[in-house]
Structure formats: structure tokens, C-alpha cells
Amino acid sequence: MHFSKTLTVIAAADDAGMQMLAAHISSVQTMTANFVQTDQRGRSAAGTMQLKRPGRVRFQYGSGDLVLVANGKTLSFVDYQVGQKSSWPLNKTPLGVLLSGSPNLKGRAQVMPSQDPRILVVRARDPAQYGSILLAFVRSPSAPGGLQLHGWTAIDAQNKKTTVRLSNVRYNVAVSDSAFTYREPKKK
Helix, strand or coil, rough: HHHHHHHHHHHHHHHHHHHHHHHHHHHCCEEEEEEEECCCCEEEEEEEEECCCCCCEEECCCCCEEEEEEEEEEEEECCCCCCCCEEEEEEHCHHHHHHCCCCCCCCCEEEEEECCCEEEEEEEEECCCCCCCEEEEECCCCHHHHEEEEEEEEEECCCCEEEEEEEEEEEECCCCCCHHHCCCCCCC
């Protein structure tokens, strides 16, 4: 009987977390932030991020020689220093869930255990994706839906992890559609 009661409490907490996540997604149309990205080897890169739901994000690293841009359909990584571009269907990447315009994440996201009750961790993965993403939110009554996005860890199909930590997060600010375009790199 005690085990059943424990499962009921956990399920209720998971439902509450998913409801908060749905409220957050519904109330955040745009976002800007500074970020620090760290790969599994410990190498870091910093820059700025602009997000506009559904499906658009721009990560501009350092001086702008590297950009990662999603235009709603495609996620492109552009390296202007070496003149190369790589692209993937956005819905096949872990970022697809983060950029979703739909708060319905049923079957695509689940609340994960957290040692800190102030932190909500959500593991999201679309069945069509090549990887998954662990989103970390700080519970904050003043943030949209009661959640402040703190960062995430993207896990690709080869189980390589990239962690992104956000600062100076601003919600529902003006973000131009031109932020989600880029110039083609010149071949070196």
C-alpha cells in the first residue's frame, strides 16, 4: 500500500511539472539570453541566443564567426572561418522540442527526479529525433508559467553531451525575423 501511495505522489508531482512546462511554453513567444556552451571534453564557447517560437533560434558564438540557426524547418551550423555549413531537419534534433510552439508534450517529455525542489528537470525526446534534451528550469513565480529556463544538456545519437547555461534571460522581447537568416559561407 505504501508503494502505491508513493507512486501516486510522484505521478502528481510529474503532472504538476508538466503543467508548469506547458504554461511556460504557451506564455513564451520570444526569448533572448547570453549563453555558455560546454562540450563533454570541457571546451567552452560563449555568445548570445535569440529564440522565437515556433521553430526559430539563433546562437551566435563570440565574434560571429560561428552561428547555429534554426529557421523553422532546418537547423544550420555555419562556420565562416573555414567556409562550411552543415544542416539537419529541425524536427530531427533535440532542439525541436525546446522550440515547439505546442505546449502538448505528451509522449515527448517527462519530469526527471531532482535533488533540489526549486529545480524542474524535464527530459524531452521526440520519437523522430536523433537525440534528447534535458531542460533545467528554476521555479520562479515571476517567470512565465512559473519557470525560468536555466539551461539544458543536449545528448546526440552518439551519446555526446553538450551543456548550455543561460544568463540575462529576457522573455517576450522584440526579436526580428531577420535574426533567423544567415549569409552563406564562402568556400576556403
